[in-house]
Amino acid sequence: MPDTPAGLRAREGDILLLVGTTKGAFLLRSDPSRDGWEVDGPHFPGEEVYALALDQRAGRHALWAAPGNPFYGTTLRRSDDFGASWSNGEDRPVRFPEESELALKRIWQIRPGRPEDPERLFLGVEPSCLFESRDGGESWTPVGGFLYHEHRERWTPGAGGMCMHTILTDPAASERMLVAISTGGVYRTDDGGATWQARNQGVRAEFLPDKHPEFGQCVHKVAHHPSRPERLFLQNHWGLYRSDDWGDSWHDVANGVPSDFGFCMAVHPHDPETAYIVPLESDGFRCTPGASLRVYRTRDAGGSWEALTEGLPQHGAYETVLRDSLDVDSAAPAGVYFGTRSGKLYASSDEGDSWTLVRDGLPPVVCVKAAVLHAA
Amino acid sequence: MSLTLSVPAPLRDLADGQAAIELGDDPATVREALAALRAVFPAAYDRIVTERGELRPHINLFVEAEDIRYTGGLDTPLPPGSRLFILPSVSGG
Numbered sequence: 001m002p003d004t005p006a007g008l009r010a011r012e013g014d015i016l017l018l019v020g021t022t023k024g025a026f027l028l029r030s031d032p033s034r035d036g037w038e039v040d041g042p043h044f045p046g047e048e049v050y051a052l053a054l055d056q057r058a059g060r061h062a063l064w065a066a067p068g069n070p071f072y073g074t075t076l077r078r079s080d081d082f083g084a085s086w087s088n089g090e091d092r093p094v095r096f097p098e099e100s101e102l103a104l105k106r107i108w109q110i111r112p113g114r115p116e117d118p119e120r121l122f123l124g125v126e127p128s129c130l131f132e133s134r135d136g137g138e139s140w141t142p143v144g145g146f147l148y149h150e151h152r153e154r155w156t157p158g159a160g161g162m163c164m165h166t167i168l169t170d171p172a173a174s175e176r177m178l179v180a181i182s183t184g185g186v187y188r189t190d191d192g193g194a195t196w197q198a199r200n201q202g203v204r205a206e207f208l209p210d211k212h213p214e215f216g217q218c219v220h221k222v223a224h225h226p227s228r229p230e231r232l233f234l235q236n237h238w239g240l241y242r243s244d245d246w247g248d249s250w251h252d253v254a255n256g257v258p259s260d261f262g263f264c265m266a267v268h269p270h271d272p273e274t275a276y277i278v279p280l281e282s283d284g285f286r287c288t289p290g291a292s293l294r295v296y297r298t299r300d301a302g303g304s305w306e307a308l309t310e311g312l313p314q315h316g317a318y319e320t321v322l323r324d325s326l327d328v329d330s331a332a333p334a335g336v337y338f339g340t341r342s343g344k345l346y347a348s349s350d351e352g353d354s355w356t357l358v359r360d361g362l363p364p365v366v367c368v369k370a371a372v373l374h375a376a
Numbered sequence: 377m378s379l380t381l382s383v384p385a386p387l388r389d390l391a392d393g394q395a396a397i398e399l400g401d402d403p404a405t406v407r408e409a410l411a412a413l414r415a416v417f418p419a420a421y422d423r424i425v426t427e428r429g430e431l432r433p434h435i436n437l438f439v440e441a442e443d444i445r446y447t448g449g450l451d452t453p454l455p456p457g458s459r460l461f462i463l464p465s466v467s468g469g
Contacts, residue, residue, distance in 0.1 A: 070434045071464040072386065072423035090390065090419035096427045103426035 005040045007084030010061075012375045015329050016082075017347075017358075018063070019339055020049035020367030025065055027083045028358070032372075034335055034349040037358050043067075043083055050324070051123075053110035054371045055137075058118035061376055064137065066107035066123075074107050076123070078137060094123060094131055094140045100147055102127050109324070111167040114174060124164030128155055128181040132193070143193040146179070151198065151215055155184040158218050158237070165323055166222045170229050170246075178222065178232070178247055185217035186234070186247050199247030206238040207283075221265040221323045225272035231301065233275045235265040235323075237283060242302045253302025258289040264326035268351070269334050273301045276328070276336055276352060278321040286320050293317040295326075295338070297352050311355035312346065319344070322366055329370040339365025379403055379454055381413060382461045383420070390420040406437060407450040409460055424462060434465040 008029045010016060017028035017037070024042025043049075044067035051066040063083060068074030075089030096102040109124035123131040123140065130143040155162060166180035175192040178199070185200040198215035205217045218237035225231070233253075234241040238261050240254040254260035259279040268274035277296050281289045288294065293312040296305040320341040329335040336348040343362035348355045378398040383391050391397060397417070403409040414421035424435055431437065437444045438461040444452040454460065 071432065072435075073426070073432060088419075090422065093422065098427060098429075101428060103428045103430070 002042055002045050005043050005083055007079070008038065008040050008082040010082050010373050012373055014373045015331060015335060016054060016371050016373055017337055017345075018052040018054060018065075018367070018369040018371075019345060019362070019365060020052050020065070020324075021339075021343070021363035021365050022048045023363035025049040025052060025067070026359075026362065027063075028345075029082075032331065034331075034347065037347075039359060040083055042363075043086070044077075048106075048366070050366050051107045051110045052367050052369050053112060054369065055112040055121065056371065056374045057112055057115050059376050060118075061373070062137070064110045064121075066110060068106055074104060076107065076110075076137075076140075092138060092140065094125065096129070096142060096147075100142070102129070102147075106161060106163065108163040108165045109167055111169075114169050114171060117174065122167045122169075122177075124167050124179065124181075126161045126163040128152075128162050128164045128184055130164060130167065130179055130193070145189065145194045145196055146187070149187075149196055151184065154216065155181060156216075158182045160323075166219070168222065168224055168229070168232075171226045172229065176246070180219040180222045180234075182220060182237070183216055183218040185215045185219050186222060187215075188247050199243075200250070201248065202243075202250035202252075203234065203236055203241055204239055220263045223265045223267045223275065225267045225269075228272040231272055233265050233267060233302065235262050235277055237261065240277065240302070253298070255303060256305050257296055258294075261286075262321075263323040264321050264338065266326045266328050266336070269328050269330040270332065271299070274299050274351075275302070276326060277305075278326060278338060280320060287318040288320070291316050291318050293319050293340075295336070295352055295355075308348075308352045308355070310353065311348075311357075324367045325365050327368045327370045330372050335370060337368050337370050339368045341365065379409055379412075379457075380459045381409065382459060384462050384464060386464075387420050387423055387462065390423065391417045402456060403454055405450065405454060406439065406444055406452045406460065409454060410450070436463045436465060437461065438463060 015030045019026040024045045026041030028037045047067035053064040055062040063079040077086045105126040111122040113120035119136045121133045131140045168178045170176035178188045187196040188199045221235045230246045232243040240260045241250040242253045262279045292314045295308040326338040341364045345359040378400045381397045399412040
């Protein structure tokens with residue numbers, strides 16, 4: 001068994017990377033230059049960690065992690081000392097009510113709520129459901145309007161499982177949220193979670209006889225910028241889309257990409273016109289097209305995309321970047337980070353213009369979260 | 377007579393560090409034994425059984441040398457003084 005990780009000694013202004021893998025979590029720290037990285041881990045060795053988050057609201061430095069394994073299930077853990085210690089896995093149980101006849105398989109997403117409501121957090125879980133905490137993560141309950149949604153029995157699992165992987169809040173309206181599930185598609189509430197409407201008009205379901213159903217799409221990731229929350233970017237299981245009306249309608253923005261298949265999607269922290277993706281060749285061959293590892297960036301909200309290649313292998317790179325393995329920090333210029341299923345972690349400190357291999361030989365990467373550390 | 381429940385290493389932190397637990401009151405079935413475990417170590421129980429009351433998919437329970445899958449599942453009878461083993465599958469990597 002690996003040595004027990006000591007945790008990070010992080011300071012205000014440092015960049016933190018939280019990296020989840022199928023065999024544990026790794027925490028990385030850099031000073032604002034982002035020239036070198038201290039690596040701490042693996043935390044939870046042997047356990048898969050699909051969801052990580054840093055909650056910095058209300059002066060906190062709360063790290064959240066959801067380690068799990070196929071034997072004993074998934075737990076939710078918290079650290080307030082950058083990984084030097086973690087809470088007991090039994091302290092904050094995430095459980096479906098007995099009458100639902102559902103059982104938790106995996107936590108896919110940990111999402112702090114709006115800054116104005118610092119005690120509220122959300123979880124996206126498998127089987128697809130949204131859990132909510134109103135006491136800073138101490139207790140969790142499923143959101144009833146989603147748990148008992150009339151479409152539930154017709155949602156089906158994708159290759160990764162039947163997961164809720166995207167949770168977006170509206171900075172301007174506390175009652176509005178948007179989530180995405182695979183498969184099932186995009187759902188939005190405008191009444192604080194009491195009711196949820198499918199919001200998939202224009203998003204195709206290539207694998208179904210009806211290519212444009214009301215719901216059932218295999219949406220892989222949705223991202224937006226808080227300054228323009230109604231503008232959404234969506235990476236689909238075949239299809240790259242944008243919405244300018246909170247998902248009421250979607251239109252194709254796969255302009256100049258080698259493939260519109262992929263998993264991940266991230267929006268620039270300061271520019272709502274700029275987004276990043278890593279296309280994959282196809283659902284049958286989920287590797288970077290042409291064995292060339294390229295991140296694609298749009299600066300005009302999907303009107304065009306440019307390949308970013310400097311520092312990335314352009315030959316023999318059969319890589320896969322999964323739905324939660326791409327993220328940006330909030331520094332200026334922005335940092336962009338991604339991890340691969342082959343255990344490589346890449347970073348860019350110039351908004352994607354050039355890349356550095358931070359770490360190789362990690363277990364398969366399934367989650368990357370980046371943040372600039374605020375003052376406590 | 378009590379039943380002896382053998383606890384695998386990853387779950388011992390949830391059972392006061394014990395490798396074996398004596399469950400008294402003579403549980404008649406595996407289901408009753410698990411209920412007795414839940415009463416004293418609920419966190420350990422949660423790692424073995426889902427919210428639906430079903431064994432987690434990669435967890436095996438043996439009464440002595442017999443896998444309960446083939447002897448009646450959770451309703452498998454427990455002879456007095458028998459031993460119940462929690463064994464994770466040799467799946468995964």
